[in-house]
Amino acid sequence: MAARRNVLETMEDCELIKRYRLNREGIKLVVELVRDAITSPTNGNNPISPEIKCLATLRYLATGKMQLCNADDLGISQPSVSRAINQTINVLFRPHIIQQFIRFPLDIQHLHRIKANFMAIAGMPGVVGVIDGTHIKIIAPSIDEDVFVNRKKVHSINTQVVFDANFNMLDVVAKWPGATHDSRILMESGLRQHFERHHVPVGCHFLGDSGYPCKTWLLTPYLNPQPGAKLTYNIPQTYTKCCGERNWADETSVFMSSTAKFASPQRGQAQSLYAILHNLCKRRNIPQPEDDDDDEEDDDGDQHDDEFGRVEPSGLAFRDHFVNTHFSELAPAAGVRGEPVGAPRGRVGRGRAGRGRAVTGCAAGRGRAVRGGAAGRGRAGRGRARRGRRGRAV
Known part of the structure; x- marks a missing residue:
């Protein structure tokens, strides 16, 4: 040898x-x-x-x-x-090692820093994490094979991940077979207990997609909102969530992609180890090589099931109150031309609008500026609109 x-x-x-x-x-x-x-x-x-x-x-x-x-x-x-x-x-995989790298913070100062970082993305207040489910492919197991088949007919482990604005993983649950719905994983996780037992301070919440139930601590988007406060809320909600998901997927694919080569679903514990290695790289600023292999599958936009994803009236009422408190003054009048039609395309900034810019309180799309800015595709000035561009200053 x-x-x-x-x-x-x-x-x-x-x-x-x-x-x-x-x-x-x-x-x-x-x-x-x-x-x-x-x-x-x-x-x-x-x-x-x-x-x-x-x-x-x-x-x-x-x-x-x-x-x-x-x-x-x-x-x-x-x-x-x-x-x-x-x-x-x-x-x-011992708990004392995992907790050195993956732990959802409960101290107020740490949570304030996370909220400030999310607020800087597109003006969403009170966000302490983005929650998402991602399917990691595995080789078909020999036992209970059917429960590992997800809705795309692929064998997988459905992994729940919560990450902050800097794409550090705050919580990972990697033990559920692919047929399990995102909302069930959340309802049976320790995170739910943290919020419902008030271990997390009031005013903190997650952002999630429409596959999750709306709760007082989990804000989901409105489905097909009309122009107004709800649409104004949807844009930064979706942009903040999707921006985080996209960057998180890019940064973690170098570790997660090799899970497909594991022969047993019990190797789902390896995904927790990937989270440890990912957070270690973030702490040490270790650059990662590009990886073209992408074995992750998102299940964004699923409708929640009846048993575990039941929409709670208290959650819907809280979301309406949240929107009226933070977004009603920023919403354009119904029927006004130049309303935002999607998330900004470029980087986020304050006080400037136009193509790809988000402004304090909400994201600005084509043809609209916020808080006295100019409308249209160009730069925004305070209290004036560019001549010859269709839009409106709010």
Whole structure:
């Protein structure tokens, strides 16, 4: 057998990131997290070092590479790679390690920072997270195969994720088969208990799509709203949610994509490990290589089922009150031309309107500015509209 190779000593950071999704310092941090638990108790029979075990595990998690190829790269046997992966994953999955990287914050100062970051996107107040369900493909299991088939006829694990405005994962639930509806996962999660037992302060809420029930702590969009406050609310609600989902999917695909290569739904725990690695990369500002493989499927826009997604009158009433409080003064009169017709196309700013700009309180589309701005496709000025453009200053 070839001599064992510790690539930490021979590869540059850019090469490590391509192969392991972490740089040298990130890999060393993972090693220190599990070193005591995976170090061989004796020095007999030339034991495999914790560094080699972690490298084998990270390579498998990052790429799904065949264990035999992994063994050849590191100079150990394929059975040793298999044992190292199982041992390291079991240790990383321990609650005290997961909670170091994935925990929904309950302290007021942290929640205020999250709300401020979301507010800066498109003017949605009180948002402490975006919740979404994503289907991670798996190989068809041999037991209870039918419950893992989602509505797109693909075998998957339905994973619930909550993330903040900086795309850090705040909560991950990765144990439900693909046929399970998003709303059921939420109703049986610990997050629901946090809100309904008032562990989360009043005035904090999630944003979700129409597949979730509307609640006092979960704001969903109106279906087919007429021009007015409801439409004005829908634009930043949808833009904030979709902007976060799109960027989150792009940033996490480098880890999530290899889940499709796992043969068993019990490997859903690996998705929690991907969340750990993702948040570690965010904390350390580790850049990620581009990955064209996209094995995630969103189920946006599903109608909630009768048993778990029942619309609560209190949730609908709260949403109406929220809209009347924050968006009624920003809404244009019904029938006025130049109303926003969609989410902004570009970056978000304050005090400027036009194509792709969002302004304080709501998002501005083509032909409308907010709070005294100019309307149309060009720049906005305070209290005037550009000549020759169709629009209205509000």
